[in-house]
Amino acid sequence: MDLRTPIKNARGLGSAKNGVTHWWLQRVTAVALVPLVIWFAFSLASNAGGNHAEVTAWIASPLTAGLFILLIGTVFFHAQLGLQVVIEDYVHGKVAQLACLLAVKFLAFILAVTGILAVLRIALGG
Amino acid sequence: MEQQDRPLSPHLQVYRPQLTSVMSISHRVCGVALSVGSLLLIYWLSAAAAGPEAFSRAQGMLGGFFGQIILFLFTYALFYHLCNGVRHLYWDSGNGLEIDAVYRTGYIVIGVSIALTLLVWILAYATGGGA
Ligand code: HEM
Numbered sequence: 001m002d003l004r005t006p007i008k009n010a011r012g013l014g015s016a017k018n019g020v021t022h023w024w025l026q027r028v029t030a031v032a033l034v035p036l037v038i039w040f041a042f043s044l045a046s047n048a049g050g051n052h053a054e055v056t057a058w059i060a061s062p063l064t065a066g067l068f069i070l071l072i073g074t075v076f077f078h079a080q081l082g083l084q085v086v087i088e089d090y091v092h093g094k095v096a097q098l099a100c101l102l103a104v105k106f107l108a109f110i111l112a113v114t115g116i117l118a119v120l121r122i123a124l125g126g
Numbered sequence: 127m128e129q130q131d132r133p134l135s136p137h138l139q140v141y142r143p144q145l146t147s148v149m150s151i152s153h154r155v156c157g158v159a160l161s162v163g164s165l166l167l168i169y170w171l172s173a174a175a176a177g178p179e180a181f182s183r184a185q186g187m188l189g190g191f192f193g194q195i196i197l198f199l200f201t202y203a204l205f206y207h208l209c210n211g212v213r214h215l216y217w218d219s220g221n222g223l224e225i226d227a228v229y230r231t232g233y234i235v236i237g238v239s240i241a242l243t244l245l246v247w248i249l250a251y252a253t254g255g256g257a
Contacts, residue, residue: 027218030211037208041201041242045250049189052178059174068171079161086158111168118171 022081029078036071056122065123072115080108145232153210156203163200201246205239 013019047058058064083104091097136147166188173184187193213231216222222231 027215030215034208034212037204041204041246042249045246046253049250049254052174052181055181056174059171072167075164079157079164082157083161086154111164115168115171118168118175121175122171 022084026078026081026085029074029081032070032074033078036067036074039067040071059119060123060125062123065119068119069116072112072119076108076112076115080105083108146228149210149232149235153207153214156207156210159203160200160207163203166197166200198243198247202239202243205242205246206235209235209239209242 016022043064047055050058059068084101087097087100087104091100141147170184170188173180188197213222213235216231222228
């Protein structure tokens with residue numbers, strides 16, 4: 001028997017047990033992505049058509065490399081938070097949901113690391 | 127707790143699509159599509175890091191007719207999700223939730239995202255990035 005009133009379970013951390021952290025991080029990354037994505041789209045459009053030497057020289061400049069790393073980190077963090085909500089909405093089996101969540105989280109992490117390493121290799125001339 | 131007669135969410139098979147509902151699901155569809163599309167960015171960066179041969183293979187794929195169509199669609203998805211994301215943040219501040227404001231910002235989002243998409247592609251072609 002649960003002697004606590006329903007309101008007790010809803011207060012504070014709520015039914016998801018992590019309060020507003022997930023929601024808040026989705027907004028923080030969204031705010032950060034606005035300038036990053038606008039920079040990304042326009043500078044990629046004006047630089048991506050070059051040959052290998054031109055494109056790598058562009059990526060290797062400290063400003064571009066730094067912004068790329070910030071963009072990649074923020075995008076995958078935001079995407080993984082967003083995909084989590086989508087999975088929680090549509091995948092109902094306990095095991096299937098857990099499997100999807102793990103796959104998305106691992107993949108997002110691996111892709112982010114791969115992308116950042118690629119930028120560093122270009123920037124550091126490795 | 128006692129069961130109450132709450133309003134049901136729209137029953138998708140019988141509910142007439144309208145600007146509000148279509149834009150709402152589009153935000154999610156674009157978010158998921160962009161997550162898949164981010165693979166292309168990582169592939170492209172890895173190819174650039176790997177060297178000239180891998181890079182020119184990637185450029186050939188992405189710069190071909192089919193590749194450019196895909197990239198164009200991703201550009202629109204990105205700007206739609208960006209603009210509508212800003213709309214979400216505006217709503218989160220407690221503003222713009224009256225039905226006429228929702229429609230007005232909805233049309234703004236569609237207009238601005240189309241304009242930004244075209245601008246990026248005009249820039250790409252003007253600087254030789256398109257072909
Ligand atoms: C460009 C700037 C961006 C902004 C301002 C933005 C904003 C947002 C906001 C506010 C939400 C929450 C929507 C809600 O609560 O229903 C969201 C969800 C999401 N975003 Fe973004 N986003 C951006 C870029 C991206 C990118 C680049 C990706 C993928 C690589 C992405 C993937 C997602 C996903 C998967 C969701 C979950 C969709 C859902 O729950 O319906 N977003 N975004």
